[in-house]
Amino acid sequence: xxxxxxxxxxxxxxxxxxxxxxxxxxxxxxxxxxxxxxxxxxxxx
Amino acid sequence: xxxxxxxxxxxxxxxxxxxxxxxxxxxxxxxxxxxxxxxxxxxxxxxxxxxxxxxxxxxxxxxxxxxxxxxxxxxxxxxxxxxxxxxxxxxxxxxxxxxxxxxxxxxxxxxxxxxxxxxxxxxxxxxxxxxxxxxxxxxxxxxxxxxxxxxxxxxxxxxxxxxxxxxxxxxxxxxxxxxxxxxxxxxxxxxxxxxxxxxxxxxxxxxxxxxxxxxxxxxxxxxxxxxxxxxxxxxxxxxxxxxxxxxxxxxxxxxxxxxxxxxxxxxxxxxxxxxxxxxxxxxxxxxxxxxxxxxxxxxxxxxxx
Numbered sequence: 001x002x003x004x005x006x007x008x009x010x011x012x013x014x015x016x017x018x019x020x021x022x023x024x025x026x027x028x029x030x031x032x033x034x035x036x037x038x039x040x041x042x043x044x045x
Numbered sequence: 046x047x048x049x050x051x052x053x054x055x056x057x058x059x060x061x062x063x064x065x066x067x068x069x070x071x072x073x074x075x076x077x078x079x080x081x082x083x084x085x086x087x088x089x090x091x092x093x094x095x096x097x098x099x100x101x102x103x104x105x106x107x108x109x110x111x112x113x114x115x116x117x118x119x120x121x122x123x124x125x126x127x128x129x130x131x132x133x134x135x136x137x138x139x140x141x142x143x144x145x146x147x148x149x150x151x152x153x154x155x156x157x158x159x160x161x162x163x164x165x166x167x168x169x170x171x172x173x174x175x176x177x178x179x180x181x182x183x184x185x186x187x188x189x190x191x192x193x194x195x196x197x198x199x200x201x202x203x204x205x206x207x208x209x210x211x212x213x214x215x216x217x218x219x220x221x222x223x224x225x226x227x228x229x230x231x232x233x234x235x236x237x238x239x240x241x242x243x244x245x246x247x248x249x250x251x252x253x254x255x256x257x258x259x260x261x262x263x264x265x266x267x268x269x270x271x272x273x274x275x276x277x278x279x280x281x282x283x284x285x286x287x288x289x290x291x292x293x294x295x296x297x298x299x300x301x302x303x304x305x306x307x308x309x310x311x312x313x314x315x316x317x318x319x320x321x322x323x324x325x326x327x328x329x330x331x332x333x334x335x336x337x338x339x340x341x342x343x344x345x346x347x348x349x350x
Contacts, residue, residue: 007054014055021058032098035091036158 056135063129064112064140065105065147073104073200079335080201080219083283083342084208092159096207099155100200103167106147107196110175113140121245144175155207163207170199184246187253194227201335215282222274222334229263229270229302230327236260236305237317237324256310263323264299264306271295274334283341284350290337294330301326 003011077100081093088096112119112130120131129135148171156164174196183189198220205216235251236259242249251259272279274295278288304319344350 011054014057018055018058032091032095036095039089039091040158 056129056139060129060134061109061139061143064109064143066108069108070101070104073197074101075332076197076223076335077101077200077204079339080204080216081208082204083201083219083338084205084216086208088208093207095158096155096163096204099151099159099164099167100203102147102151102154103171104200106144106149106151107171107174109140109144109147110171111144111179113137113144114175114179116140118245118247122241124240148175159207160210162210162212163203166199166203166206166212170196170203173199185248187248187250189248190231190250191228194224194231197227198223214280215277218273218277218280218282219338222270223331225266225269225273226327226331229266229298230324230331232259232263233302233305233320233324233327237320260306260308264302267295267299267302271299277338283338284345286344286350287337287341290341291334294333294337298323298326298330 074097077097081088081096112128115125116130116137119125119128125131130137130140148168152164152168152171155167174193178189178193178196182192186192201219201223202212202216205219206212209216232250235249236256240249243252250262254262271292274291275288277283278285278291301319301323305323308319310317341350
């Protein structure tokens, strides 16, 4: 089953949107885990 | 699968976001945060943020699992027919995997970053909502709302335990308050909103037991809420600011539920004003009660009361 040019464009748009959201979330979690580690190692209470 | 063209495309990320029920999540974040602030002790802001994030992720995962299971029911009801799954905007298994993944990640992160007691209670709450409530009891008993109230009651308990690391009477009382608040809150709505739960075979109280019985039960829960909401003050867990606020707020709750209890619908064009008033107030009530809890705690930390 092949896609029409419109479907192909929509496919690319959605895939790009999802990739950007996943990249943003991963980056946010990297930052969060870094700070959690600093806090827990430092025993900053 | 009837929607071959729609499911061929990858689902839009916004549909995954919609699966987490963001509006429910905002209430969950609010009560979880209040439980955390009201708890005695201190939590590092980074860890506090992480705990709230885990509660939100857990709630989102449970909501996704709920919609995975109820996709057919949702398709049959006007209020829910526009959700991603009934609309065929994503594969049903994607919602399931998204829900399982989000739930597992939230429990793991809570356990590793905060503590395993908070992580365990979070896991129990997700299982409670998605399996005990959604799969098992919601389609089987008109007490489903009473049981479902338990799921909404977990966040302040988890927020509290994230700080203290132990379950004491205070967070259990916060749990009980939301638990007993849910039935009168929901049934007031069920009285004036024509829902199609009956159409899809979900046994809601006004349909199964009748309106008159539902009205009496609303009153019974409101009576119970009066001493219960003030009990954190009675046991010395809060100061007088919360105590007075709880008694005043619950007295008004009771006063508004009395006309609902002793009324009968005057035909199909009844405006249902008392029921609408009680429902609107019940939402304000929960926000105000938890705000009072936080205010009481902050005032006592400052040494003002």
